[in-house]
Amino acid sequence: MKRESIYKRYIPKFQQVIANDDNTYWFIFNSDKLLVKTIDNNEVAIPTAISVEELNIPFTSIHYMGTLNEHNCYAVNTSSIELQDNSMSFKPLKSLYDYLDEDIFLLSGKALQIIKWDETHKYCGRCGSLTDTMEGEYGKVCPKCGFISYPRISPAVITAVIKDGQILMAHNKSFPGNRHSIIAGFVEPGETLEECVRREISEEVGIKVKNIKYFSSQPWPFPNSLMVGFVAEYESGEICVDGKEITKAGWFKELDTIELPSKMSIAREIIDWYREKYCSK
């Protein structure tokens, strides 16, 4: 089952139309840490309040993001870590993806990227002048030389390779424990997505693939990727790991001997699709 788009519930806007209410969402970041309150059973939520002042958090910038289920959403940057309410704490966003509501996690990623873009584009990358924020789009324009900069989005591909009903799973040296996933990598300048799929798989595990088909995509804000998912068929070659990024790889049918990626990742969405299609019989 592919995920339903958040855009059925979320309407992006630059200008606020409706007034704030008590359920206004505040995505408050200190560096890459999101302000959350613990509910129970390991569940966390972001604070809701009519205004950021009510939360007693001094902020350095605030960005309107539109509405989620008809409540306003704001991204807020703070350098303060002093909290008066001890049910709240700042947690790295990456550590929260199994605990936050999926829509809130996705919008937290958007909020983080807007804040980081605002913070890192204060000065023109060409002439060093102070930039102006453009209206109605995420853009910064230099009043001196006219250079415009937009938020950086770095596409990456992630591919399930299938051979005789088995899936290629690999352990990346940065993964914890015995976690395995499918092969991923960043798109290089001048490359199509399909060329990137072929290159990454060839570089990391030494095999060739064919019949590359688009699956779905997922924004991945660590720090600014867009993961584009594919499914491909094995064509030729023997698995030979690069030893630099990938330290183990193999063909799997039963996946219960390895640890899988988080439920919210596109990697897991593709792996679950594979299990449903190939392992239910």
Ligand SMILES: [Zn+2]
């Ligand atoms: Zn400039």
